[in-house]
Amino acid sequence: MKNCEKYRNIFIERFSLEEDFDVKKIKRYDVTDWDSVGHMMLITALEDSFDMMFEMEDILAFDTYENGIEILKKYGIEM
Numbered sequence: 001m002k003n004c005e006k007y008r009n010i011f012i013e014r015f016s017l018e019e020d021f022d023v024k025k026i027k028r029y030d031v032t033d034w035d036s037v038g039h040m041m042l043i044t045a046l047e048d049s050f051d052m053m054f055e056m057e058d059i060l061a062f063d064t065y066e067n068g069i070e071i072l073k074k075y076g077i078e079m
């Protein structure tokens with residue numbers, strides 16, 4: 001599975017979205033389940049899936065699907 005598919009699937013699973021949902025437009029405050037607990041669950045799922053650890057500044061900055069891709073690239077994750 002490609003990293004972009006893995007990343008998308010994490011969003012679909014974490015936020016119980018339909019498979020055909022356009023995740024590219026997701027913003028933190030547009031998704032009810034993306035509250036503080038949901039955010040940390042998302043971060044943990046990403047760290048586990050990509051075998052890496054986010055720095056605190058990146059955890060705080062991670063607020064959209066697209067922004068998350070850029071943050072993952074910063075850690076050498078090819079998307």
